[in-house]
Amino acid sequence: MFTFIRVLSVGGIIVPQSTSLPVRHFSAYHCLRAPKRRSPYSSVDTERYSSLVKSVMSTRVSSQTPETLQAEDDQIYGPVVKAQTPTKAETRVPKILHPFLNCQEPIETEEPESGPPARILLNRGQGRSLVPSVTRILQQTLSPDQIFYLERWRKKMIAELGEEGFKEYSQNLFRQGKLFHSALENVLTSHATWKDRNPSEYPPEVQGYMQSVSDILEDIRAVRAIESTVQHETLNYLGVVDCVARYRGVLCVIDWKTSDKPKPFLSNTYDNPLQVAAYAGALNSDANYKYQVENGLIVVAYKDGSPAHAHQLNSELMLEYWKTWLLRLEEFTEQRSSCASSAEKR
Template sequence: MLTLCHRLGRLCLSSKGWFPQSQGYCSQQESVQDVIASIIKTAKANDPRLSNRTGKNPVPSKVRETKKQGAPKVIKGHEESEQTNSVQKCAALSSDIASEAEIETAEPVVMERKRTPVPSQTLLKKKVLQELEGQTDEEAETIAFIKSVRLSQPLAPDLEGYKEKFASFVEKMNLKRLPAVTRIISATQTDYQKYILQQWKLRMIEKLGTQGFEEYQKETFAKGHQLHSAIQQELSDKPAEVTPNIEGYWKSLQLVLPAIEHVHSLEDEISHSLLHYRGIFDCLAIYRGCPCVIDWKASAKPKPTLRDTYDYPLQLVAYAGALNQSDYLLERGIPHVNNAALVVAYENGDPAHIHFLDAAKCQYYWKKWLEKLHLYWVAKSKGDVA
């Protein structure tokens, strides 16, 4: 409002505030709208060209040009010249102000946003693979086949050709053995994950020394092996051999083991017939009334959420996917495995955490696993991983 008053004329100060004063067009009782209306009325009375025009923009083009070029010089007195300039300015200002009738009857304006055509996802992925990885169309399509494999559904008929192409792709590498799940996850760690692991190693070496850290790693591996052996004995209805160094972990599992029913397999190896990887899963049993792949983990720190378990869920779904695409389940009369359970036992004996992955969570982690597997085979084809 203050800016508007400046445009209308000089300002005068009263006890109630600032009021525009320009040659008799203002009083303390008048509002700004009254002032504008009075100025426009006076402008029309003094200039017949304004009074003859109607509509949205009553100001002639010449008046607008005058505004841009500056007010012309007049022979009459200074006051009359100033009044004329004020009238012209206010008339030009009024041309930009829509009336209430115009606002009420105005048609809504629809803004159309121009859309840039986006190439299909398949072509986009192929282009990225070609540019960033230097692969041919055939190589890109062959490796992209990985992401088309489902967790528990059979392969789509239109992908049968890619199944054979991918098998030939793996055979050309002359691998002595299919890559293990843990190897694939380790080889595809992000830079951030590698940094965190390296910082942890440096802290442990600083605390224990190089030789002490090596002994710590050997002891941790031995504890894990002994714990798995004791669990396997317990679930096989054999006396469990619990050594003193795993007593805390064993106590942590006492509420979990009784909930595991109808154990089908323990510590068995499986390979994926389509994606060509292998792994050893800990347990295949009934948990919560459905077939589950179960993995045991030992930890010194609490892991109450799946986020705290890092890449462990990827291992579980990788094993489940391999089981579903093999004859392993069919030979044992077991339906598809769409659920998994990650059991984390604690060294201090606190109750273990059981992270149950239902079908929806398994599907989510399966996609994450396929992304890592895709990265691995790309790197393997380029010789970036051993």
């Protein structure tokens, strides 16, 4: 029995009262009467493991050291065969490192005299029928990975559009490219800027592209060449450069590209830097151009009018891409020689 004392106040006089309650009303009563739980270790045969426990506790170093574990693994799985450190792939270099610049021509540092930009048309009839273009050389020396992804994209487009639909899609892309370049030529060869023009005067297919490059056009001055052919007599290739002009004061070979997807990084432009370096190297060796170009610019325009991405190639980058271009050119030359030899044997 537990006795509780409670205090009552009656007319200001404190009167203590006691109350007795039986213990069974408390849950503690049941806890005190609950049977004692047995330890799970009570059934362990301590004598059986006593020697093992003593040996482990009396040894300062654990018996399972890395050495013994390795020895045990060697017995079960055999000895470990260490892989050799992978060696770096050898950096390929061109067999002949042709110069990128022509030392006999000056590198311009001042603004050139005003005048119409050069436009040398491609004329295949003047002994140029056997001279390969930059585009053809790059297409025929694609890597296996590039060929795989290009073919996968082509099959995907055919699956979505059908053979005829894909053909029409390709033709529309080509047509849009021509209209875009024509519109750019119109702006760059006139004194009026894009902001001074009415966008509606251009075909609807290219209005978005022109809006996309509008800010970049504001930074282009002193146009030296537009849609002009360049040829490297020594290396025997040619191409048509989109534009040669000063971008923010730096003379550049400029290549205009269109894209449906954003290309914010230079790596997104695939072989375009090689193309620009090839054009610049040809221009620097071409007697029709009395100046040298060390820098490049790739402008990617978007049909929805979003701001274009401008990827600048400084002189150091251009030299690196020039070396890679020489490797692709060597590969193309070897392919053509191999095909010629096979044809003679037949």
